[in-house]
Every structure is written in C-alpha cells, then in structure tokens.
Amino acid sequence: MRRLTTTLLLLSVPWLVIGAFWRLSIGQQQKGKGQDEAATTIEPGNMNERQKQHSKLYDEFYPRGHGRLDEDPQNQRIRDFQSNMYKPPGLGPIMPPMTAVEFMRGRWCAADAVVVGNVTDKASQLLASAQFLFTEYNLVVEKVYKNNALAPISVDGNLTVVRPGGKVQIHGRIVRTVDGRYLPLDIGSRVLLFLKYVPQTNSYDSAVQRASFKIENGTVIPLTDQNVPGFVTNVPVDLTSTMGSVTTSDCLK
Numbered sequence: 574m575r576r577l578t579t580t581l582l583l584l585s586v587p588w589l590v591i592g593a594f595w596r597l598s599i600g601q602q603q604k605g606k607g608q609d610e611a612a613t614t615i616e617p618g619n620m621n622e623r624q625k626q627h628s629k630l631y632d633e634f635y636p637r638g639h640g641r642l643d644e645d646p647q648n649q650r651i652r653d654f655q656s657n658m659y660k661p662p663g664l665g666p667i668m669p670p671m672t673a674v675e676f677m678r679g680r681w682c683a684a685d686a687v688v689v690g691n692v693t694d695k696a697s698q699l700l701a702s703a704q705f706l707f708t709e710y711n712l713v714v715e716k717v718y719k720n721n722a723l724a725p726i727s728v729d730g731n732l733t734v735v736r737p738g739g740k741v742q743i744h745g746r747i748v749r750t751v752d753g754r755y756l757p758l759d760i761g762s763r764v765l766l767f768l769k770y771v772p773q774t775n776s777y778d779s780a781v782q783r784a785s786f787k788i789e790n791g792t793v794i795p796l797t798d799q800n801v802p803g804f805v806t807n808v809p810v811d812l813t814s815t816m817g818s819v820t821t822s823d824c825l826k
Contacts, residue, residue: 610740610759610760611740612747613696613698614741625701626773630735631707641702642655642743643743658749658751661798665783673803674803674822676801677819680784684768685721685777686717686777687718688726690712690716690764691762692758692762693713693761694760695711697740697741699741706738706749707736707738708737708740709733709776711732712764713731714726732777734776734777734778735780736778737750737780753797753798755779755780758785759787765786766785767779782797782799783797783799791811792809793812793815
C-alpha cells in the first residue's frame with residue numbers, strides 16, 4: 574500500500590509543477606472572439622527571417638521544463654491542456670495610486686509610437702524554444718498619437734504588431750497559449766496600442782505591460798489581466814479626452 578501511494582505521488586508531481594506555472598483560466602475563455610478564431614497551420618522549425626527575429630523578443634521569458642509544444646505528448650490530458658494554455662500574470666511591480674491620464678502619460682512617454690488601429694489579420698508561430706507562441710498582427714492605422722521619427726507611420730497604412738501568445742495547428746493538433754499580461758487582439762477589433770519599435774523587421778512590439786487597450790463605444794478597456802491604475806470597474810475611461818490630456822503633457826527628461 575505504501576509503495577502504491579508513493580507511486581501515485583510521483584506520478585502527480587509533474588502536474589503539480591506544471592500547475593504551479595500554468596493554469597487554465599475559465600474566465601479567459603469567455604473574453605473576446607480569440608477563442609473561436611482560426612488557428613494558423615504551421616510546420617515546426619519552419620520560420621522566415623522576420624519570424625526568427627520576433628521569436629527572439631520573447632523566447633527567454635517562457636521557461637523550459639513543461640514540454641515542447643511541437644512534440645505530440647501522446648497523452649490526451651496534456652493535449653487538452655496544450656489546446657488552451659494560460660500563463661497567469663504573476664506579481665507585477667507595485668504602482669502608486671494614479672489616474673488613468675497619469676498612468677497612460679508614463680506609457681506614452683516611454684513608447685516609440687502610440688496608435689489607434691483596426692486589427693485585420695494575424696498569424697501565429699512557435700517560439701524557437703517551442704515553449705510558447707507569438708502572433709504577428711496586421712493593423713490598419715486610424716490615428717497616430719505619437720509617431721516614430723525613425724520610421725514614420727502613416728494613417729491608413731499597415732503595421733505589423735507582434736505580441737506573445739497565439740493559436741496554431743500542428744499536424745492536426747491545436748495548441749493555444751495566452752499570457753495574462755498581454756491578452757490577444759481580436760480580428761475586427763479597434764485598439765489603442767503603445768508600441769516599441771523593432772528596427773530589424775520594421776515592426777512593432779506590443780508587449781508593453783498594461784499598455785494595450787480595446788476601444789468600445791469610445792471608451793478604452795485594458796487588454797490585460799493585470800490591474801491597471803486609473804481603471805476602475807464600471808467607470809469608463811473616454812478615449813478622446815484621456816488621450817487629449819496625455820498628449821498635451823510634457824514628458825519628464
């Protein structure tokens with residue numbers, strides 16, 4: 574009996590370890606249309622040069638040890654787990670109380686570009702480590718609040734915006750990963766993004782913590798499971814007035 578108990582305990586350890594780092598968010602499944610959007614069919618190990626550069630943005634932030642996503646685990650429980658993996662946000666830096674304008678002003682000053690746009694397309698890919706996914710989104714620019722002097726952005730132009738997480742099909746098997754800090758951008762959605770320039774690919778990294786927002790009925794909603802200063806449940810933050818105040822303030826040198 575003692576041997577059986579020991580065996581069962583050892584078998585449960587991998588799941589305890591996985592569960593400590595990854596957990597499935599039931600609430601996340603109900604957010605947006607991302608759950609129902611088509612998976613990108615990929616061939617593991619086959620990346621173009623742009624994708625290789627974008628993989629480098631995130632590869633070191635997703636630890637090894639829970640299995641490669643490009644390898645079929647031959648276990649239905651793990652397959653089901655990999656079909657909707659969720660990385661919880663974890664403990665971010667403690668931020669003092671501030672208004673939405675104060676918070677967004679700090680993000681605006683740190684960003685290389687700030688734009689409003691419409692998400693028209695996306696394609697997901699494995700990181701080189703095969704521990705997580707990333708997605709390249711196509712964004713049609715509607716408004717430029719802050720432009721990038723190194724590569725000016727045009728209204729009605731297209732931007733490639735990169736973000737952790739995604740959904741792929743690998744030899745008929747669906748794998749989906751979500752990082753709670755950077756929730757997916759839905760195709761067809763209108764978004765406000767604070768971006769960092771990626772000169773190697775002339776693209777933009779949107780993995781700026783707490784600095785991506787969905788726009789609905791003129792208000793902005795954080796695309797993160799982290800707490801965002803100045804954003805209180807049932808208290809709408811107006812896009813036009815908020816960004817008007819943000820962009821007319823001087824950044825601290």
